[in-house]
Amino acid sequence: MKTRTWLALLSIYIIWGSTYLAILFVVTTIPPFISAGIRFLIAGGILYIWRRLAQDPMPTRIQWRSAAIIGLLLMVGGNGLLAWSEQLIPSGVAALLIGSVPFWLVLIEALRPGGTKPTWLSILGLVIGFAGIVILIGPAEFTGGAMQFDMIGILVCLLAAFFWSFGSIYSRTADLPKSALMMTGMEMLSGSIGLFILATLTGEWQHFSIAATSQKSLYGLIYLIMFGSLIGFVSYAWLLRNAPVSLVATYAYVNPLVAILLGSLLANEALTPRIVIAAAVIIGSVALINTSRKVKVIQKDEPAGVVAD
Numbered sequence: 001m002k003t004r005t006w007l008a009l010l011s012i013y014i015i016w017g018s019t020y021l022a023i024l025f026v027v028t029t030i031p032p033f034i035s036a037g038i039r040f041l042i043a044g045g046i047l048y049i050w051r052r053l054a055q056d057p058m059p060t061r062i063q064w065r066s067a068a069i070i071g072l073l074l075m076v077g078g079n080g081l082l083a084w085s086e087q088l089i090p091s092g093v094a095a096l097l098i099g100s101v102p103f104w105l106v107l108i109e110a111l112r113p114g115g116t117k118p119t120w121l122s123i124l125g126l127v128i129g130f131a132g133i134v135i136l137i138g139p140a141e142f143t144g145g146a147m148q149f150d151m152i153g154i155l156v157c158l159l160a161a162f163f164w165s166f167g168s169i170y171s172r173t174a175d176l177p178k179s180a181l182m183m184t185g186m187e188m189l190s191g192s193i194g195l196f197i198l199a200t201l202t203g204e205w206q207h208f209s210i211a212a213t214s215q216k217s218l219y220g221l222i223y224l225i226m227f228g229s230l231i232g233f234v235s236y237a238w239l240l241r242n243a244p245v246s247l248v249a250t251y252a253y254v255n256p257l258v259a260i261l262l263g264s265l266l267a268n269e270a271l272t273p274r275i276v277i278a279a280a281v282i283i284g285s286v287a288l289i290n291t292s293r294k295v296k297v298i299q300k301d302e303p304a305g306v307v308a309d
Contacts, residue, residue, distance in 0.1 A: 005243050008235040012251045015235075017258025019228040020091040020098075023083050024267060029213045031204035032083035035221055037195035037218060040075050043229035044188025051182040059177050059186060066174035069187035070167050075191020077163025079157050088153030090269040095259030096136060097157040099282050102289045103129045103251055104165035112169065125289035132281030133158075135274065166168035180237035188229065252290065253283040 026035045052058075059067070086094050106122050109115045118126070137154050176183045199205060238250075260279060263269035 005239070006242070008125045008239050009250075011116060011235040012232055012239070013254045014258060015232045016251060017095070017229045017255040018262055019224060020086070020095045020259040021267060022220040022223045023094075024086050024091040024263070025216045026224065027083055027087050027217075029217040030221065030259075031199060031208050032087065033080055033195045033199035033202065034204050034208055035217075035224075036075065036080045036083050037192045037199060039192075039221060039224045039229060040071075040079075040188040040195065041192035043225050043233075044185045044190075044192060046230065047181050048189060048235075049183030051179055051185060056177065056179045059182070059202065060175075062211070064186065064190075065178055066171075066176050066182065067257050068190040070171045070174060071187040071190030071192075072194045073163050073167025073170065073189060076194040078160050078167065079164075079191075080195050080198065081163065085153045085157035088150040089157065090149075090263055091267065092256070092260035092263035092269050092271070092275065093136065093149055093154075094157050095256040096275075096279055096282055097133070097154065098161050098164075099256045099286055100129060100133060100158065100161045101165050101168075102185075102286050103306035104162050105168065106289060108165055108169050121291065122289050126283045128286030128288065129282055132278050132285060135206065135281060136278035174293045181234065182239065184233050246274075250290075253286045256283060 016288065023032075023035075026032075029036075082094060082098060089097075103126050106118050106126060110118050137149055137151070177186070256279060260269075260275065264271040
């Protein structure tokens with residue numbers, strides 16, 4: 001494998017896996033919707049200006065509409081709700097729940113008109129995956145553990161995974177620019193507007209003070225902008241065009257492992273046997289679903305798509 005491919009893979013493994021911890025640090029003193037809005041406004045602006053200077057065509061009004069819909073689903077519904085949920089649940093647990101994105105992708109794709117029906121391997125992966133979520137958040141008397149997580153945080157995080165999945169499915173047929181970086185920049189800019197509106201509606205601006213922002217939150221936000229949004233997304237866009245889809249898809253079960261490890265080491269998050277078992281079950285189910293998709297692609301002899309986390 002080429003060195004550039006390995007470097008790009010390592011960047012999405014480590015960087016995207018570490019963004020959960022960075023979000024945890026950010027939301028301690030910067031409200032979640034405001035912080036996510038700032039993140040995507042700056043990163044999206046950089047990507048958009050960069051691609052326009054590189055002579056990418058000016059997006060059409062229809063392309064802006066498509067990017068706005070996707071930006072609202074991915075950046076607001078996906079990342080915004082994820083950031084909000086990390087006020088209530090550990091970053092490692094959030095990463096595991098976001099790891100359910102492949103489950104939602106299979107379900108949404110199966111239910112939409114003209115969608116692809118799941119194979120028996122995908123169905124088995126879904127059952128195993130949701131069993132893992134039950135192990136993670138289920139009643140103590142069934143799981144044998146005493147630790148309970150905030151159910152509102154859990155539900156909001158699962159909702160974030162659903163919105164990300166729905167937006168990803170929609171993006172496959174939407175009218176968007178050919179440049180993946182231009183498209184990503186437009187989605188980030190559109191999403192940032194939605195996040196700022198949501199921050200206003202929820203009263204976050206009244207509780208936000210620049211003077212009260214901690215250095216840890218500020219550094220976390222800079223990390224999310226520079227590494228999570230720019231380097232991570234650029235690496236992912238490059239990989240989609242230059243590496244096998246089955247290889248790129250491995251990020252979906254590497255990221256939660258990185259997030260759990262970093263949360264335990266750097267944020268003193270509990271790493272209990274219950275979390276370890278749930279992680280093994282959920283990540284194993286994701287691997288099974290990805291394997292079933294790969295087998296189906298080989299049988300049909302056609303390329304498959306994968307979406308970012």
